[in-house]
Amino acid sequence: MNFNVKQHASNRFRELIMLLSMTVFSHNAIAEPLDKSAIQFVGPIAADMQLKPYQTEHNDAIINNLLPSLRHSAKSINVFSETIHWQSFNNVNALTLGGLQALKFTASASRFSQGTLTLKGIDKAQLFINGEKQQSQQHSYELALSQGDHQIIIIAEQVANWHNVEIDYQAKTNNDRLTIHYNQTHGLSAKQLYDSPTITALSLSPDATQYITTTRYYQESSGNQARTVTELKNSNNQVVYRFESGQPSNITWSPDNNTLVYILDGQLKQLHRKTLALNVIAENIQEADDFHYYDNNSLLFVWSKSPPADDNLTKHYRGLQDRWSYARTTSQVYLMDIASGLSKPLSQGPQSHVIEDFNSKRGTVLLSRAQHTMQASVQPITELLEINITNAQTKLLGQYTTFNQAKYTGDDIYIIAGPDFHDGIGRNLPTNMLANNYDGQLYLLTKQGTNILPLSKQFDPAIAQLSVLANGDALIKVTEQDTIALYQFDLSKQRFIKLTTGLDVIEQFSHSKERNPSIIFSGTTASTPQQLKRLKINKDKATIMWDSSPISYANTDVAKLEEFNFTNNEGVEIQGRVYLPRNLDTTKKYPALVYYYGGTSPVTRGFTGRYPFNLWAEHGYVVYVLQPTGATGFGQEFSAKHVNAWGQFTANDIIQGTHALLDTYHFIDRKRIGNLGASYGGFMTMLLATKTDMFSASIAHAGISNITSYWGQGWWGYLYSGEASKNSFPWNNNQLYSQHSPVFHAEKVTTPLLLLHGDADTNVPVGESHTMYTALKLLGKDVELIEYKGANHQILARDKRFDWWDTMLAYFDKHLKDQPQWWQYLYPDK
Structure with missing residues (x-):
């Protein structure tokens, strides 16, 4: 049965065919050939080709330009007006073929696996794994594959006899097994999450008839350099103008709608919208x-x-802000x-x-x-x-104080600021509590400063961004529990109205200047990638303008998501969510990862980000994300408990939440639980290591080990501490600064701990990890320290990001799966 017939079989029959076509290869003394029925073949490609790419000076460029078509095509490819269909490799019955040929299959690893893949009978070929070219030694390729699905493509340029072509795989050990198949459905990958196109900027014209988007994506050939495309489109989503020579910034539309x-x-x-004529205003x-x-x-x-550049031998500080470059x-x-x-x-x-x-x-x-x-x-x-x-x-x-943003509304002015704004008129707290001024509130400054009205004292979401509509109402972006939502504040009725966006996290938005305005916005849900949507406020019904899912996530299985809330010992509900591994078998035991932040904002429901929960679930972990006490978006009293606490409530919530998780999800192995966090979350990881031994491995990225040194040395340490340690300083509350600092309790640590840090971190200086590492090393504890060279508080560069993600998963695989091979591959003992 050929490939196309299988594609149209009934679901039950198709599943049986897929099961039968999967071939598992384990360690043997002699390499074993892959089953040809589990491999797809396409060719001949450009059969009349006089010279093969390897016979030209542009071999790599020719192959690389063909590769995307092969990677993303499921049934056929079109080359020089000819449609060429994929078929099962065992149906190929030819000695020689003209042009090029390609082989494609998926190698699924149930754990980090190493082995050797050897091409036999192919004289000239290039092999790609997940789009990345591999180097060979005499037609043999050394594989090192993380858990998950990996697409392998072989582009053959010279084959003497296709009857003699075999692909052999020899596993390094009996555990390095691979399942070879051609099922189009696959698990989520790190490259999908990072490389896929995302809209990074958008702007809607005042008359709502045109809009501009900037889209960013990555390719193997461009390495760390993102490729960006900025386009001007009409209301039918048709491209009107593309900024080919570069990427524009500071885009602004004229009030008369004629130019931008x-x-x-x-x-x-200046670009004229109708004629597309350009003129230079200034250089x-x-x-x-x-x-x-x-x-x-x-x-x-x-x-x-x-x-001017300072070439002096000294720098004289004039104030605290002089630490900022x-x-x-x-x-x-x-x-x-x-x-x-x-x-x-x-x-x-x-x-x-x-x-x-x-x-x-x-x-x-x-x-x-x-x-x-x-x-x-x-x-x-x-x-x-x-x-x-x-x-x-x-x-x-x-x-x-606590001022954030201001906008006109008629003769009055909207202001976003903290609860303590204007002598605390925005506070909605018991008198004995200090406000958390990261919890943004909305105010109205009337009659040019003679009166200030608090507008959001009974509104729990934290207000972050403000724009004013033509009728004077406010359009605001807020943190609402673990979501980022859009609200309209109706000024005449003094009420907040939530807009129905259909997304969990709104990343950016832009609105028109009409009396009945339109809004365009981008965002994600926890389980679906980025979309661009349009909404007419009076109808409150969003329509999709662009969707990255069919572009980059077609045939991709994403982790199942469940809500998981519990009530802590103080009677407060703590919200959370759980990501479940693909093909979950509840009769088995699974390792789990617990993630948190705690630094006064919740961990929002973005599809991806620095910490890819969906990817961790794809690697076989149950992932629990919780929103401990102190986060904004849950009301002022909830967020105020962040002040002068430094982990006190947060640690209790994480420990209690993990116990509640284990009591509910019986397929989680209690002896294989890891925890991790970054920045304040890194501080929490270190602190938890001094309070509990319930975790089997811990990771702290850019964490704070000594509150005093962070306060004095971090670029914004003293400003952040102005809320986190309000009115408290080392000289008047040394108990807070010392006893809540993990390094002062380092002797209590029993959990293996990995410290990660960028060596150019200005927010939380790398010395915070050095301090904890020094203490734990002297105490003979199980601790690792890894620095990323040239990285600041976040790991942004593509190559560093992939290495960083791999490092975290490899560390947990070592301690929670008893699989140290990946970690040893990344960090050999030498």
């Missing part, structure tokens, strides 16, 4: 940013000035005339200014600035200013 302005190649350019705009059409003829923007850069606001290119300053002085909003009809601009550029305060004071462009008069509207 952007920066590209160091030039400020000498280095360090210019945040452009807005003030009116149809002028632009508002911020122009920064960095100090950008502290002495100042930014001022300018107005540029489009016709002449002339710019005039609207602000001046030693303080940097930020554009909050503007109203060209009133002739005013709303600005904010730090009161003192080098003030010694854990709660910086922000001044809110209004500048009249006509007469250049500046009006001080107020001086505020």
Whole structure:
């Protein structure tokens, strides 16, 4: 039966065929050939080819350009107007074939596996695993495959006799077994999560008839360099204009809907939307940013000035902020005339200014600035200013702490700030509790500063971003429990209305300026990848404009997700979720991973990110993610417990939640539980290691081991501690700074611990991991320390990200699966 017939068989018969076609290869003294029925074949490709690619100077380029078609085609490929169908390799009955041929199969590993794959009878070929070219020694390839599905493609250029072609596999040990099959359905991979196209920027025109998106993706050939495409599209999602020469930034639309302005190649350019004609407005705009059409003829923007390079032997600190590399850069606001290119300053002085909003009809601009550029305060004071462009008069509207954002709404002003804003008028807490000012609240500044109204005291979600609609209502992005949602604040009725987006996490949004506005937004759910959607506010029904799922995740199995909440010992419900491995067999025992953050924001339900829960489940782990006490998005009282706690409530919730998990999910092996977190979550991992032995392995990335040194040395340590350790300092509350620091209890650690850190981390300096590593090493504990060279607080570069993900899984495989081979492969004992 050929491949196409199998594809159209009944589901039951198809499953039987797939089962029979799977071949398992284990260790033998002599390599064993792969079953040809489990391999797909396509060819001849371009049978009239006079010269094979290897006979030219462009061999690799030719093969690499063909590879995507082979990787993503399921039934056939089209080459020079000819349709060539995939078929089972055992149906090939030819001595020689013209052009090129290709073989494709999936190698599934139930654990990290090593072995040798040998091509016999193929004189010239290139072999690719998951799109990455492999190097050979005399037609043999050394494989090192992590648990999961791996696509293998062989592109043959020279074969003397196809009857003699065999693919042999010899496992390194009896445990390095591979299952070979051609089932199109496969598990989720790391490269899918990182390389797949994602929309990184979007902007909707004021009249809602056009929009711009920037899409980023990665390819093997480009390495760490992302490929980006920016396109102007109409309301039918048709491309009107593509920015081919580079990627524009600072895109802004004219109020009359005729033009848009952007920066590209160091030039400020204007594009006419109807004619697509271009003209250059200005060229000498280095360090210019945040452009807005003030009116149809002028632009508002911020122009920064960095100090000259400092070649002195010393650096004299003028204040706490001088630890920041950008502290002495100042930014001022300018107005540029489009016709002449002339710019005039609207602000001046030693303080940097930020554009909050503007109203060209009133002739005013709303600005904010730090009161003192080098003030010694854990709660910086922000001044809110209004500048009249006509007469250049500046009006001080107020001086505020916890300030975040301001926008005009008619004659009034919306403000986002913490609960303590304006002497605490936004607080909704018992009198004995200190507010967590990361819990954003909405306020209304009326009559130009004479009165301030709290609008969200009874609204539990934490407000993060604000935009104002044409009717004066606010469109806000909020953290709501473990989701990121969009709400409309109806100003006339003083109520919040949740918009029906159909997504768990809204990443970005843009709205039109119409009276009945449209919104475009991108986001994900916990189990589905990114989508771009459009919503008309009055209808509140979202439609999909773009979906990455069929592009990059077709035929991909994703982990099943279940909600798991429990009530802690204080009677508070702690929310969480559980990701289950593919093909779960509840009669077996599975290892589990527990993930948390704890640093005042929840772990949201994004499909992917720095910590890929769906990928961990694909590697055979039950993954539990919980939202411990102290997180924003659950109400002010819940988030306020983060203040002056430093893990006190968080640790209890993690321990109690893990016990509740084990009581519910009986297929989890209690002796094989790992835990991990990053930043504050890394601090929690270290702290938990001093409080419990319930975990069998732990990982802390960029964690804090000594609260005092983080407070004094981290770039933003003292600012963050202004909330996390409010009113507490080493000299007036040394109990908090010492007894809550993991390193002061290092002797209690019994769990194997892996410390990960970027050696260029400015947020949590790498010394925090060094301190804990030193203590545990001197105590003879099981500890590992791995630094990523040149990496800051996050591991962003593609090659480092894959290595980082592999390192974490390999460490857990070693300790939770009794499979040290992957770890030894990455970090040999030598």
